[in-house]
Amino acid sequence: MKINSNFLNLKDSYLFATVGRKTTAYKTAHPEKKVIRLSIGDVTRPLAPVVIDAMHRAVDDMSRKETFKGYGPDQYCYGYNVLIDSIKDSYSRKGVSLDSAEVFISDGAKSDLGNILDLFAIDNTVLVPDPVYPVYVDTNVMAGRKILYADANLANGFLPMPDFSVDADIVYLCSPNNPTGAAYSKEQLKEWVRYACEKDAVLLYDAAYEYFITDPALARSVYQIEGAKECAIEFCSYSKTAGFTGVRCGYTIVPKELVREGTSLNTLWARRQSTKFNGVSYITQMGAAAVFTAEGEKQISENLGYYRENAKIIADCLDELGIFYTGGKNSPYIWMKCPNGMDSWEFFDYLLENANVVGTPGSGFGKNGEGFFRLTAFGTKEDTKEACSRIRALLQK
Amino acid sequence: MKINSNFLNLKDSYLFATVGRKTTAYKTAHPEKKVIRLSIGDVTRPLAPVVIDAMHRAVDDMSRKETFKGYGPDQYCYGYNVLIDSIKDSYSRKGVSLDSAEVFISDGAKSDLGNILDLFAIDNTVLVPDPVYPVYVDTNVMAGRKILYADANLANGFLPMPDFSVDADIVYLCSPNNPTGAAYSKEQLKEWVRYACEKDAVLLYDAAYEYFITDPALARSVYQIEGAKECAIEFCSYSKTAGFTGVRCGYTIVPKELVREGTSLNTLWARRQSTKFNGVSYITQMGAAAVFTAEGEKQISENLGYYRENAKIIADCLDELGIFYTGGKNSPYIWMKCPNGMDSWEFFDYLLENANVVGTPGSGFGKNGEGFFRLTAFGTKEDTKEACSRIRALLQK
Numbered sequence: 001m002k003i004n005s006n007f008l009n010l011k012d013s014y015l016f017a018t019v020g021r022k023t024t025a026y027k028t029a030h031p032e033k034k035v036i037r038l039s040i041g042d043v044t045r046p047l048a049p050v051v052i053d054a055m056h057r058a059v060d061d062m063s064r065k066e067t068f069k070g071y072g073p074d075q076y077c078y079g080y081n082v083l084i085d086s087i088k089d090s091y092s093r094k095g096v097s098l099d100s101a102e103v104f105i106s107d108g109a110k111s112d113l114g115n116i117l118d119l120f121a122i123d124n125t126v127l128v129p130d131p132v133y134p135v136y137v138d139t140n141v142m143a144g145r146k147i148l149y150a151d152a153n154l155a156n157g158f159l160p161m162p163d164f165s166v167d168a169d170i171v172y173l174c175s176p177n178n179p180t181g182a183a184y185s186k187e188q189l190k191e192w193v194r195y196a197c198e199k200d201a202v203l204l205y206d207a208a209y210e211y212f213i214t215d216p217a218l219a220r221s222v223y224q225i226e227g228a229k230e231c232a233i234e235f236c237s238y239s240k241t242a243g244f245t246g247v248r249c250g251y252t253i254v255p256k257e258l259v260r261e262g263t264s265l266n267t268l269w270a271r272r273q274s275t276k277f278n279g280v281s282y283i284t285q286m287g288a289a290a291v292f293t294a295e296g297e298k299q300i301s302e303n304l305g306y307y308r309e310n311a312k313i314i315a316d317c318l319d320e321l322g323i324f325y326t327g328g329k330n331s332p333y334i335w336m337k338c339p340n341g342m343d344s345w346e347f348f349d350y351l352l353e354n355a356n357v358v359g360t361p362g363s364g365f366g367k368n369g370e371g372f373f374r375l376t377a378f379g380t381k382e383d384t385k386e387a388c389s390r391i392r393a394l395l396q397k
Numbered sequence: 398m399k400i401n402s403n404f405l406n407l408k409d410s411y412l413f414a415t416v417g418r419k420t421t422a423y424k425t426a427h428p429e430k431k432v433i434r435l436s437i438g439d440v441t442r443p444l445a446p447v448v449i450d451a452m453h454r455a456v457d458d459m460s461r462k463e464t465f466k467g468y469g470p471d472q473y474c475y476g477y478n479v480l481i482d483s484i485k486d487s488y489s490r491k492g493v494s495l496d497s498a499e500v501f502i503s504d505g506a507k508s509d510l511g512n513i514l515d516l517f518a519i520d521n522t523v524l525v526p527d528p529v530y531p532v533y534v535d536t537n538v539m540a541g542r543k544i545l546y547a548d549a550n551l552a553n554g555f556l557p558m559p560d561f562s563v564d565a566d567i568v569y570l571c572s573p574n575n576p577t578g579a580a581y582s583k584e585q586l587k588e589w590v591r592y593a594c595e596k597d598a599v600l601l602y603d604a605a606y607e608y609f610i611t612d613p614a615l616a617r618s619v620y621q622i623e624g625a626k627e628c629a630i631e632f633c634s635y636s637k638t639a640g641f642t643g644v645r646c647g648y649t650i651v652p653k654e655l656v657r658e659g660t661s662l663n664t665l666w667a668r669r670q671s672t673k674f675n676g677v678s679y680i681t682q683m684g685a686a687a688v689f690t691a692e693g694e695k696q697i698s699e700n701l702g703y704y705r706e707n708a709k710i711i712a713d714c715l716d717e718l719g720i721f722y723t724g725g726k727n728s729p730y731i732w733m734k735c736p737n738g739m740d741s742w743e744f745f746d747y748l749l750e751n752a753n754v755v756g757t758p759g760s761g762f763g764k765n766g767e768g769f770f771r772l773t774a775f776g777t778k779e780d781t782k783e784a785c786s787r788i789r790a791l792l793q794k
Contacts, residue, residue: 001566001599001657002518007665042467052460055680056453062643063449069643070439107504107645107675114673115512118539121399138672142515169398202398246459246466246679248504260398268404275535276511278504281681282643283452 006144015364048299058286078279079105086292109237127168131365158182162195174206180335181327196231203232211241229255310377317388332377355390403541412761445696455683475676476502483689506634506647524565528762555579559592571603577732578724593628600629608638626652707774714785729774752787
């Protein structure tokens with residue numbers, strides 16, 4: 001038996017492990033210090049009451065013969081109509097009309113972002129922004145595809161635009177971005193849609209953070225751009241929208257208009273999912289279906305508002321200090337330039353030792369991340385305020 | 398962008414769609430008849446009370462800041478210790494000792510059976526029994542691997558044994574089998590382990606139905622066979638064990654001893670899962686952890702006993718009629734020879750029209766299924782009894 005030798009080309013990521021190790025070492029050496037983590041990439045607020053109620057009811061359904069549910073419905077790859085309809089409603093509020101067969105329920109955007117690659121030939125060329133969420137790169141390394149990078153940097157505000165001299169077949173976009181928090185305007189996305197159409201490429205559009213957008217000039221869905229249904233697959237998640245990181249539910253849109261080499265990608269994905277997947281828990285689906293109800297949207301926006309306020313606290317602090325950053329406004333991430341010419345790990349140590357604040361070194365997300373640093377809005381308000389007053393005190397000197 | 402053209406080699410399966418269409422047509426034409434479906438592949442009994450209680454508690458945990466859970470633990474690919482420990486306990490009762498890092502929690506055996514193929518080079522040769530659960534074939538067609546078949550037939554009691562003149566790299570075994578219900582003895586499995594070790598092959602052992610086994614001569618886990626840890630991956634599921642088809646939870650064992658080309662498959666799978674998967678719902682995991690407790694095992698065996706009794710009712714009926722079958726004793730499936738030389742679809746029509754009973758034509762599972770027919774034990778006791786008395790009346794003539 002021969003193993004898939006592409007796995008041997010994967011680079012080990014020591015980023016979060018090293019952050020954890022250094023933090024623990026500091027805390028052990030200085031037990032009297034209160035270390036604050038602005039490095040958290042996970043949500044911390046509990047689920048909304050409507051979601052909790054819906055899940056309790058669904059658990060009760062599973063306890064009675066009359067209401068028990070086995071495998072999910074075949075028709076839409078195991079997605080329940082009530083959930084699919086609520087997602088379609090959420091899209092229609094963004095001005096996007098979808099067919100039920102275009103909405104695929106999944107156990108999260110990460111699974112689908114990896115599994116979608118089953119549909120594409122190995123000899124396609126992939127274009128990935130740098131810095132980037134490491135999963136885009138690793139999943140393609142595993143498959144053995146050629147990877148090109150689009151530089152995201154100070155010059156383009158960490159929002160790279162298409163270079164028509166580069167031929168790519170599969171293009172990843174993440175907006176609002178992880179790790180930079182930068183978000184594309186509708187005008188900018190038009191260019192990417194034009195690129196994809198011209199190159200016969202497919203855009204893999206990661207919209208996991210779209211619910212953090214409040215600025216109407218920014219795109220909440222790639223399908224707000226004309227022509228996107230012919231060239232883009234969109235990946236969405238309840239993880240950050242509704243605090244579902246531990247519940248596991250997402251949805252992926254594969255438009256019927258998306259056809260390559262005469263083959264519908266919608267049909268291919270339905271075949272992939274019905275063969276290698278068996279759907280999402282009924283209980284999870286009923287919880288997710290409550291999210292986009294009127295009451296659900298009201299409740300999740302309280303949590304989103306909490307995180308947004310944290311982001312603003314951090315952004316205001318950096319504004320005061322005159323430090324460049326992206327994100328913070330339509331994103332839970334703040335991507336700051338390290339002060340005084342420090343590199344990412346230098347600043348990590350400096351901040352940990354002098355302000356007892358932990359962030360994530362930008363160099364861990366790609367070469368263009370060097371000299372930058374990621375802070376997140378997922379902590380408590382008290383901790384975020386306290387961390388910012390320490391950062392202010394330290395860097396104002 | 399080039400699609401993965403292997404998808405174009407997939408055969409459409411019309412088996413269950415045609416069964417459904419014919420059944421509906423008959424019912425429409427004869428609204429006065431009570432049609433009984435012994436074709437159900439899904440469970441119908443509600444979840445055990447201990448599982449329901451654990452899931453309600455877990456939902457409550459998600460409602461409070463203090464007990465809220467985000468992403469699952471990193472250490473074991475997002476699996477909670479309490480669940481992993483309960484699975485290890487269940488294995489130790491079968492005489493198999495496992496390390497926590499060998500137990501991977503998934504959203505079901507179907508997902509893992511498909512996704513595990515990421516670890517293997519495309520130019521491996523696959524050996525699949527015929528007849529077979531279609532997923533083994535389709536997932537390998539999607540990847541473009543060469544597929545060989547091991548004939549399961551009357552001569553070998555639908556339990557093919559290894560042919561050492563055939564060189565295969567990846568071998569699928571499903572025991573108790575879907576669709577035939579036949580289950581390997583420990584003695585027979587020893588031969589397959591010997592084959593895999595000699596050929597440097599990997600056994601993909603689908604144990605989804607192992608909780609139906611009561612005969613101690615039959616293997617409950619491939620790891621009950623010496624040497625299996627060096628050559629086998631085992632796929633398990635709560636779907637049929639505990640009625641989790643709509644809850645989605647399984648577990649896959651990748652032993653640390655399983656090394657090919659100097660590389661640990663355990664390490665490769667951990668890397669695959671941490672890159673393309675984000676774990677199973679906390680609520681689901683807490684429910685699953687209740688299954689293998691003392692009270693849980695007692696409660697699920699009531700449900701398993703119910704299905705086993707249905708299987709016995711069908712088996713007794715076929716015994717009386719002198720019809721050959723496999724399964725029925727350590728399996729929820731009964732695989733019967735069609736009487737009077739009928740082919741699978743002929744018998745389907747004959748049974749539907751004359752006894753108003755629906756089963757599944759064996760030819761839908763592969764060429765060796767022609768002339769055979771699958772009945773399942775997942776209906777109600779009343780329906781199963783009624784169906785059998787009709788079958789008896791029809792075939793005794």
